Amino acid sequence: MSTPTTPVSLDRFLTPAHRALWEAVDDFATQEIRPRVERMERAPHRVDRKIARLLATRRWFGVTVPATFGGMNAGHVAKTILIHRLALVSGAAAALLQASLIPVAALLHYGTKDQHHTLLPAVADASVLMSIAVTEPDQGGHIGGMTTAAEWDGRAWVLTGVKAHVGNSHLADTHVVIARTARADTRTSKALTAFLVKSGQRGVILAPHGRKLGLRGFSFGQISFDRVRVSPNNVLGEIGQGFDVAQFSSILYGRANLTALCLGLHETAVSLTAQYVSKRPRYKGKLADLSVIRDRLGEMSARLLMAKILAYHAVDMLDRGLSCDDELIAAKTLGHELAAQTGNDAMHLHAANGLDENHPIQRVWRDMQTTYAPAGTGEVQRRRLAENLLEEETGTDLRTPWSVLHAGRAQPPIPDEAVSV
Template sequence: MPMSMSAAPATLARFLKSADGATAARLTALWKAVDDFATHEVQPLVERMESSPDRVDREIARMMAGHRWFGVTVPETFGGMDAGHMAKTILIHRLACTSGAAAAILQASLIPVGGLLYYGSDDQHAALLAGVADGSVLMSIAVTEPDRGGHIGGMTTAAEWDGRAWVLSGVKAHVGNSHIADLHVVVARTSPPGTRTSQALTAFLVHSDQRGVNPVRYTGKLGLHGFSFGQIDFDRVRIPPSNVLGEVGQGYAVAQSSSILYGRPNLTALSLGLHETALSLATQYVSNRPRYEGTLADVNVIQDRLGRMSARLLMARILTYHAVDMLDHGLPCDDELIAAKTLGHELAAETGNDAMELHAANGLASDYPIQRIWRDMQTTYAPAGTGEVQRRRLAESRLEEETGTGTRTQWSVLHSNRTHPPATDQTVSA
């Protein structure tokens, strides 16, 4: 079970100090509200989702829409909460303490919302953002391909202009909310081979009910049962010019900014919630497991392990909320977002492994929820960049800082307080 709501003030205290009283009160109330929702609305559905891994759950998305949480970063003008990345992190973090799948449904939809906010035209904002805010337009972003993984420059999905519309064909894989989204942001190649990746791709707004949009029958994955992250085939889908997101040739920027400013902190929050519950479950288990004249919790080596697990969680919390606090304040924080994502996953995975070992053979049984938490943890490594990719970016940043050769503008600076696309000639870090 997730930590009690009394943990909220201690966790947020450092970051709420810099907020005004009204903002602090809203964030604290949001923490409590999502905990209540997770306990009373989501928890009763977890067993059903776990017992049917091939089934895509739509009920949780409808319930979250009722709270308007899909519009957490949407401006109030369009009916959104306009509450920022700290609030978004609280939502995902607290949901993940109860259900990684529920948190994944929310976080996956919020990534393309970032792309729409940053790169959408006034007409696109007027047509779509109110629906995003009230949950009637659930979004996904489709970038990854079956044989290309995260290699954006190697994608083969392409769109050709026929004089009246763009004609899109290709296959996208591991699309979050693939089978319940109403609107897909699809990134495709629109320039011939040899064109620089930063100019070769374009992002399109594609409605799920358009002719030629074909989700492949969903089959369950290792973790996140109930959440769909499957494959979509696009077969000569006709897209009008009004559904180009940003400018033609700006698809790389749409994908990268959405991933870096939304995907990384979202996955960090998901890892944090799972991490917290793994430690809680392990603590409960050893405290109730008889050993000698007491319990496992009385054994020195067990206490040593719990101490290391607790230290990891404290570190992960600080990294998570520090990064999004900087993002909300418009500070350069690309490196902080990278570090929070890669270390957040690593720290959670180490604690998850420890928790499984402390449960011993019982950890393998479906009667004990730790195996679900451990399985869900495996899903946060690759999206938005593997650990190797993240560490390479941090190394490049460090080398540029030491040698004074850095020329790249950070995405967190480029999009600070921005709801429209930046100039296309900016050079930015990936």
């Protein structure tokens, strides 16, 4: 009897289409991405542009875009499969894809009919790659402290400020930029606005790509905006709705995407370690023969299983329109914590060899460090879970969960002429 390609533990979350996608991504990653990994590792100062072109051939940038615009309309479980399975081979390739899908979420749910008609087909065929620029150098995740501002001059919005850690900063054609459009004493929830800004506009200044600890080949850099003029037609959502655009995209897409990225790295760390201890000589046998090693490896396997089930459970709930904010939060924060523990164990079991760049475990460990802060640090996630729990216990009026708002939002309007897939 043949072993199923997809794990039985995820069987309840996967349709036949999901399983076919799983196999297709695994094959693509092995054939197309794996040969580029070593090249990216040797050139940490360079952005790899070939991977985006390779992904474009599969139209995976349009995984959440409706079929009428040329997309896959495949949902969050499918999106998780794409990122998870790419990350198994390359964290950088998975990061490139996941970072592009967050601004697409903003466009899908807050864009106008004209914006959908113009941009969604281009996103689906990857002729336009998007980024989202929220974080600032001195503010980090403190969105209320944002200093990037846009002022109305009677004809256009004039945008000035600096954004940092922008995923796909050096590849994106269009940036979703969140800026302050109200006075400093205005509530954050009403003070910000989202704008669509083209990378080639006058005043858009991209800082040179600098090497990072992990995700070599992927760009997540700094962009400055020096009095960039933005047409009112390029406001995304309504004036004062930028906080919602940023939160919606981060909570429902960013957290799930980073969970999937971390899961792929986690799985690779377990696999590499099992292979290593099974082959490493020790006494008259192998390192894996020692009970202390098996104890550590068993714990790593259990962590991976927990992370995997929680990740797919959360996005399955999102696909089914269920309230799942807490599940998404837990999947992100626990996914990273469990992977980080496994990554440390993997490095310990590789001992000094794990420090050698010839061993891939050090690449996986470095890439893991990049999944902690984006979309909210562990402290932020746990605080939100505690607040939700206390609100339930005290009977406080609960805000509508973002996942419920997501389920209730209208789908993008169908264009006059459907785009063929």
